[in-house]
Amino acid sequence: MREEEQYYLVRADILPDSMLKTVEAKKLLESGEVETVQEAVERVGLSRSAYYKYKDGIFPFNAMMKEKIVTVSLHLEHRAGVLSRVLGYVAERGGNILTIHQTIPLQGLATVAMSVDTATLTVDMTAFLEGMQRLDGVKKALIVGQG
Structure with missing residues (x-):
C-alpha cells in the first residue's frame, strides 16, 4: 500500500539549486524553446539524473493553483x-474538456468519462455537477477523480 502523499509550500530562496533548475528546464521544454531534455538541462546547468529525480514532484505554485482537473463519469441515455x-x-460554464471517452450503449445507456479543466468555471463545482445532472438525458453525473 502506498503512503499518502504530503505536500509543502516552500519559499523558492531556500530550495536547493537542483530543484530550481528543474523548474527552469521544465519551462524551457513547455515553451518549446528547447526540444529535448538534454538541451534543457545543459542550458540551465543541471544533470539529467537530477532533472528526472525532481521533474514529477516540483511545480511553480501558480501552476498548481491553475490546474484544477476533474474526471466526471456520466450515464447518458442513448438518444441524439x-x-x-x-x-x-460544460463550455457555457467556462469548462474546458481535455479528454472524453464514451462506451458503446448497452440497454439504452452509455457511460461517458471526461476530464475537465475547471480553472475558469463560472460556477462552483457543486452547482456545476448538479446542473449537469439536471440535463435532459443525463441519468447520473459524479466526480470520480481530481488532479
Whole structure:
C-alpha cells in the first residue's frame, strides 16, 4: 500500500539549486524553446539524473493553483443530442474538456468519462455537477477523480 502523499509550500530562496533548475528546464521544454531534455538541462546547468529525480514532484505554485482537473463519469441515455447538450453545458460554464471517452450503449445507456479543466468555471463545482445532472438525458453525473 502506498503512503499518502504530503505536500509543502516552500519559499523558492531556500530550495536547493537542483530543484530550481528543474523548474527552469521544465519551462524551457513547455515553451518549446528547447526540444529535448538534454538541451534543457545543459542550458540551465543541471544533470539529467537530477532533472528526472525532481521533474514529477516540483511545480511553480501558480501552476498548481491553475490546474484544477476533474474526471466526471456520466450515464447518458442513448438518444441524439444528449452528449452534445453536456458538451455545450460544460463550455457555457467556462469548462474546458481535455479528454472524453464514451462506451458503446448497452440497454439504452452509455457511460461517458471526461476530464475537465475547471480553472475558469463560472460556477462552483457543486452547482456545476448538479446542473449537469439536471440535463435532459443525463441519468447520473459524479466526480470520480481530481488532479
